[in-house]
Amino acid sequence: GESVGLHLPTLSVQEGDNSIINCAYSNSASDYFIWYKQESGKGPQFIIDIRSNMDKRQGQRVTVLLNKTVKHLSLQIAATQPGDSAVYFCAENKDNFNKFYFGSGTKLNVKP
Amino acid sequence: KAGVTQTPRYLIKTRGQQVTLSCSPISGHRSVSWYQQTPGQGLQFLFEYFSETQRNKGNFPGRFSGRQFSNSRSEMNVSTLELGDSALYLCASSLDPGGRTEAFFGQGTRLTVV
DSSP: OTTOOTTOOEEEEETTSOEEEEEEOSOTTOOEEEEEEEOTTSOOEEEEEEETTOSEEEOSSEEEEEETTTTEEEEEESSOOGGGOEEEEEEEEOSSSSOOEEOOOEEEEEEO | OOOOEEEOSEEEEOTTOOEEEEEEOOTTOOEEEEEEEETTTEEEEEEEEETTEEEEEOSOOTTEEEEEOTTSOEEEEEOSOOGGGOEEEEEEEESOTTSOSOOEEOOOEEEEEO
């Protein structure tokens, strides 16, 4: 698919296991973060967001953790399903504009 | 509610030509951003429009331009196409122009330059 790069890190998990996808962001001034999921042939799909005044946010089967000290984000997916197979991107924003800086992505491969 | 619509889905152009891509945001969204996605560079910000004004521009040459209409629909244009312009061009719309809410993406336009 369009989102797969030549050197994307890949995480392979067994169906039903929990997945943890990590992202190091670049700018200490960034104060808003989004995780996106991109399936082959589709545009990125919003999963969950978090603002810098929080260190954890939970959604349906997903949790985002933010560690501002080390500029690190993680996305945890509980009970991973085959439909979760995709490339996952973190995106950061530091300005008052809709200008997001995207990470390079991680490919999640869920084995049935 | 309809999502972000990008047209066309696929394009093949020859080097030196120009191309125009279209994006219709979600109804009520007035902020439209454009991104280029390639395997080598990932997702890179091109520009953002709000209320028909370009508010921010990424690090791309002047061959890349855009505009936004009064109905919030946006177009981007690439002139004098180069092989390296082959990419997936993505449009995102947001309700809030302040960069602190979800940006919803369209499916993209796959541009191939030959």
